Amino acid sequence: MTHMTKERLLESGLGMLLERGYNDLGMQALLEATGTPKGSFYHHFRSKEDFTLQVIDRYMAEVHRGLDHSLGNTSLPPVERVRLFFELSQEKYRQEGYLGCLLGGVGQELSGVNETFRRKIESCFTAIATRIAGCLEEAQQRGELPPEKDPRQMADLLVDCWEGAALRSRLRRDPGPLGTMLDFYFSAAIR
Amino acid sequence: MTHMTKERLLESGLGMLLERGYNDLGMQALLEATGTPKGSFYHHFRSKEDFTLQVIDRYMAEVHRGLDHSLGNTSLPPVERVRLFFELSQEKYRQEGYLGCLLGGVGQELSGVNETFRRKIESCFTAIATRIAGCLEEAQQRGELPPEKDPRQMADLLVDCWEGAALRSRLRRDPGPLGTMLDFYFSAAIR
DNA sequence: ACTTACCAATAGACCGGTCGGTCTGGAAGG
């Protein structure tokens, strides 16, 4: 009962931030959409910035759950586990109407001005790439990835290109760019 | 003399939009930075949105000049012309302090809410990809690109991945992601 | 068991500041 309000705010906030971005999302809109009085919001969050950072944490928790599920699936070859993660993400994007990735959105919007968010988002990408790199290392040991490739660099590259494809998918409101990008990467990286 | 004010606004506007994005850039800041009174601004532009669209046009004019220069350099093999364009862009990003690409920034920020900008930015990407696709077709005819690849799709892919790398470069304030992405694409795509 | 005390959580009026945009007035120049 007690922290349901906070939960509701984070949940709706995630969707609204994805659609509208940080600066275009006003307190009034958020509060009305969730039926929350101002006092409640500022009881649970220090500021709009604090709130948004917590929304990002929530988003990252989802991402890590997805990574657990995909990369943890040891019945698949490591490279296929990585691919599975992005195919899962693509399906999530579809459900949201192809609005892209929250990290890419907030990162793009705020990283020019706000150092806190710049670092935060970069650390999120680093975290994702690190987990993927671990999986690619395993692939390399198994001989399923050419030994001259640097797993770390390949993982960052994959994340970066994915974010670009996600932006284009947001612009076009369709999954095309995501699929094309994955096909290219996995056929090219693996040889 | 007459349109120097407008010129000044567009010029500064480009830099400020790149750094701060659309919603975070207030009229006051723009006007103060350029020493322009409000009356002048609204004499030359219908609205902030109109202004921003013109800034984008200006940005695209630059891009097309870069494409003219790179893709028009027939002393190079077509694929090298394409690569040259992105290496030129990378150098431009460096001069700006690695703030990424205006199209990516504004596109990411506004495409969730504003249909005008969504279409506008998408049409810009399409225009760039179209010109690159033309060059890749020439490469294909020369046998410098595998015949089974679709030049159009390869061009879109390149633009998308570039935008992703540009975002990461903005987050890290360094060119690493851009270079890695280009190396990967051109070694993998051409084969 | 009943009262009391306390506190997390809700509720919204209210704040100064800034937003994008309008309007009127005048200067400059053909």
Add this chain to the structure above:
DNA sequence: CCTTCCAGACCGACCGGTCTATTGGTAAGT
């Protein structure tokens, strides 16, 4: 004289955030 452009006072709306008042539930005190 008439248009183009500069100049800035002014507008209502909304911004993120503060403040005080009041809930409702629970734990302690007797």
